[in-house]
Amino acid sequence: MSLxxxxxxxxxxxxxxxxxxxxxxxxxxxxxxxxAVGIAIFLVLWSITAASIHTSLGEFPGxxxxxxxxxxxxxxxxxxREKAEAFxxxxxxxxxxxxxxxxxFVVKTRSYTGKETFFDQILTSLITVTSGFLVAAFIAIPxxxxxxxxxxxxxxxxxxxxxxxxxxxxxxLPLVTMxxxxxxxxxxxxxxxxxLTSLITVSLCSLWPMVINTxxxxxxxxxxxLNVSKVLRLPTFTHIKKIVLPASIPMIFTGMRxxxxxxxxxxxxxxxxxxxxGLGKFVWDEFQNGSSDxxxxxxxxxxxxxxxxxxxxxxxxxLQRKVSWDKSSASV
Amino acid sequence: MTTTNTITNTTTNITADNNKMIKEEAFLNISKIxxxxxxxxxxxxxxxxxxxxxxxxxxxxxxxxxxCGKSTVLNIVAGIYQATKGGILLKNKEVNEPGPERAVVFxxxxxxxxxxxxxxxxxxxxxxxxxxxxxAEKKEWIEHNLKLVHMxxxxxxxxxxxxxxxxxxxxxxxxxxxxxxVLLMDEPFGALDALTRAHMQDSxxxxxxxxxxxxxxxxxxxxxxxxxxxxxxxMTNGPEATIGEILDVNLPHPRNxxxxxxNPEYNRLRSAVLTFLYEKQRKVEVMPTAKTAEKTDIEQxxxxxx
Numbered sequence: 097m098s099l100x101x102x103x104x105x106x107x108x109x110x111x112x113x114x115x116x117x118x119x120x121x122x123x124x125x126x127x128x129x130x131x132a133v134g135i136a137i138f139l140v141l142w143s144i145t146a147a148s149i150h151t152s153l154g155e156f157p158g159x160x161x162x163x164x165x166x167x168x169x170x171x172x173x174x175x176x177r178e179k180a181e182a183f184x185x186x187x188x189x190x191x192x193x194x195x196x197x198x199x200x201f202v203v204k205t206r207s208y209t210g211k212e213t214f215f216d217q218i219l220t221s222l223i224t225v226t227s228g229f230l231v232a233a234f235i236a237i238p239x240x241x242x243x244x245x246x247x248x249x250x251x252x253x254x255x256x257x258x259x260x261x262x263x264x265x266x267x268x269l270p271l272v273t274m275x276x277x278x279x280x281x282x283x284x285x286x287x288x289x290x291x292l293t294s295l296i297t298v299s300l301c302s303l304w305p306m307v308i309n310t311x312x313x314x315x316x317x318x319x320x321x322l323n324v325s326k327v328l329r330l331p332t333f334t335h336i337k338k339i340v341l342p343a344s345i346p347m348i349f350t351g352m353r354x355x356x357x358x359x360x361x362x363x364x365x366x367x368x369x370x371x372x373x374g375l376g377k378f379v380w381d382e383f384q385n386g387s388s389d390x391x392x393x394x395x396x397x398x399x400x401x402x403x404x405x406x407x408x409x410x411x412x413x414x415l416q417r418k419v420s421w422d423k424s425s426a427s428v
Numbered sequence: 429m430t431t432t433n434t435i436t437n438t439t440t441n442i443t444a445d446n447n448k449m450i451k452e453e454a455f456l457n458i459s460k461i462x463x464x465x466x467x468x469x470x471x472x473x474x475x476x477x478x479x480x481x482x483x484x485x486x487x488x489x490x491x492x493x494x495x496c497g498k499s500t501v502l503n504i505v506a507g508i509y510q511a512t513k514g515g516i517l518l519k520n521k522e523v524n525e526p527g528p529e530r531a532v533v534f535x536x537x538x539x540x541x542x543x544x545x546x547x548x549x550x551x552x553x554x555x556x557x558x559x560x561x562x563x564a565e566k567k568e569w570i571e572h573n574l575k576l577v578h579m580x581x582x583x584x585x586x587x588x589x590x591x592x593x594x595x596x597x598x599x600x601x602x603x604x605x606x607x608x609x610v611l612l613m614d615e616p617f618g619a620l621d622a623l624t625r626a627h628m629q630d631s632x633x634x635x636x637x638x639x640x641x642x643x644x645x646x647x648x649x650x651x652x653x654x655x656x657x658x659x660x661x662x663m664t665n666g667p668e669a670t671i672g673e674i675l676d677v678n679l680p681h682p683r684n685x686x687x688x689x690x691n692p693e694y695n696r697l698r699s700a701v702l703t704f705l706y707e708k709q710r711k712v713e714v715m716p717t718a719k720t721a722e723k724t725d726i727e728q729x730x731x732x733x734x
Contacts, residue, residue, distance in 0.1 A: 318538070320534050320536065320538035321538055321540060323506075323508055323526070323532065323534065323538070324532075324534070324538055324540070326507075326508060326525075326526040327506065327508075327526045327527065327528060327530070327531060327532050328528055328551065328552055328555045328556070328606075329525075329526065329527055329528065329555070330555060334555075338540075338551060339540065342540070342542045343540075343542075345542075421541060421542030421586075422541070422542075
């Protein structure tokens, strides 16, 4: 009797252990092993396919060539930095000498004019996309809130939004370039024209998802919450601050994430044509350069562009989780 | 010419005085309201000639089948809807917009999900007492109201961290904190389980005894109506719904649900409401079969005769 209970107990314990083991195993498989397998298969397919494609610039780069170019780009970056440092050292010494000779000498410092490295270009791209996105958000969110609050304004503006939303950045770019050249005339420009052109193009394209999502978020607030506000006779500004904004934050963030994705895609195209020193220009320059390494370098840029896009989305997600009260809406 | 004018003037004055006297008696006067909603297929008259005078401190239940316009009446009193005809007078002043003196407890609590219980009540207190209370007084007042509904232990929890009954309590605390002249409750306990509901009814009686609020409550629950009300207002089925019967509940306070179960007066009132709802105003559910269609026709004829 006691023996049989013991066996039953042991078997249930064993079952429990098996269950936990299984769930741990499933977790590991889903989060680590399966993605790794997917990537490995992709890399193999890539190598095989790449080896069989011959272009005028040589064989299409496989994963190996791309990794090699990554380290080459990193080395170039370091040498360029060393050169810059050497330049500034020389300049300082020269200026010090001139000052020693002539105390009235006005010191002139010139900045180093070497070419931007891959990493400089990444930084430029990040600055441009963030500025463009912020400009868009600054316009889109208040506009979206206003449209969400007023059905009449929504009816008036919605057609315009729907028509401009699908327009490609490449269509805007010539127009923006001409307008910037015509209007942005200054002897001592704060930012370069190419930067401004890319920025405006990015803003124009990333505006719409934010406008649409914000206005939908605001117009779909639970009518009970609006009635609470009415019963309390909240003044308009308090109403927006205390009820409308928090209630629509999840939707606003969804729009912002969509917009940031659009902005990053648009940016590469805009930089290519506007010649703003960023990742897009890097790709274009390499393409024009046409060396045997070019394709591998472009492929390296593609990988980096993908990773940065992914990272930006994750940053937005983390931000959303921090700001929004509705944690369920901040899912991957 | 002048004499006739004076005469007619005096007569109108007299009738006006008469009206005034009737209206002055009523703390809240729901005066012959009609409500029509525009629909694509023409105007739909939801309410017709709803007329009700309520005294200060009275507890009124509105009962009727779903879709009969109980919520519409409440929303008109709240000022969220505007009656198409007739109007609402609160202390002889016309009501035409929502305001904190007619606080509403909504059916699904409608707490702001991003605020804690304390902050939800605070939103109301900050707005209503912005000039009359100091910061410390406001804090004390918020805590007092949360204590009143026994929610002081979960003041700093958000709505998604507390149960449905607790959310409804906070909703009530928020309404009470506005110190309303009239408390409007739209099926406040409809979404709660039976035990929690009984508990909430007891709390509400306790609060009502302490504060002597004027309350209009919508309910589907016959026992709830009899237990809590001074008068039960029973509404006919829509469209063109109106007040069918008004039942005075003269049961002594405080009321105890267990003791009342065997009280003959309680049972008489209860069956009166049930009779109204399930015999006189039987909701006809039309099924799309020939047989039931015939049957309902006969029933309607019977109703018409009655």
